[in-house]
Amino acid sequence: MALSNEKFLVFVLIGSLLVGCSGIERQTEKAMKAAEVAFRDDEKQPNIEAGLIQVYLPKDFNVVEEHENNLILQKGDKAYILFVNPNEKEDSSVLFLATKLQGDQYLVLHSFQNDEKFGFISIKEASKEKYELAVGIGAVKLTTETDKDDLRTDAKQMMQVVSSVPQK
Incomplete structure (x- = not known):
């Protein structure tokens, strides 16, 4: 039994959609696990001080702008925004709750914690083939x-960066 051209085309399109969706689901799951492993690992020690912020930056990361409570970082052609709320502690869930209250459609919005700190990861589609990734610990x-x-x-390296920032 041969498939007509139209049925074959529909079959190929549906198959492509399923593969594309499962691809991002698999990648977001890997990112979530990598962030959680980095959250639970021993913290990296700060290796730079920029303004009032002490932070560990992996190789190839550079500070391109310094502000009182945030830094603009760059690795290659990718920019990162590091935000520090000096009024919150490591176990604070304020940033996570603020993210949750935005009501955006997240592919992943997941939190994890231990006795000392509260962490999270969020992933949402930003544009075609691009995703906004955010990780946080406390403030x-x-x-x-x-x-x-x-x-x-990115999730792993970013969690290493946020876990290195000393908090009250």
Whole structure:
């Protein structure tokens, strides 16, 4: 039994959609797990001081702008915004709750905690083939726009960065 051209085309389109959706689901799951592992690992020690903020930056990250409560970081052609709320502690969920209250459609909005700190990861579609990734611990949040294939690596490195910032 042969498929007509129209039925074949519909079959191929549906198959492509399913593969595309499962691809981003798989990548967001990997990113969530990588962020949680980095959250639970030993914290990196700050290796730079920019303005009032002490922070660990992985190789290839540079500070391009300093402000009182945030830094603009860059790695290659990708920009990152590091925000620090000096009035909150490591176990604060204020940034997570503010993210949740925005009501955006998140592919991932997940939190994790231990006795000392509260962390989270959020991923939402920013534009075609680009995703807004944010990770946070307590009063510190780091955000970037990234590709599907970079979600896992970015989530891990970003969580290492936020976990390094000393909090009250």
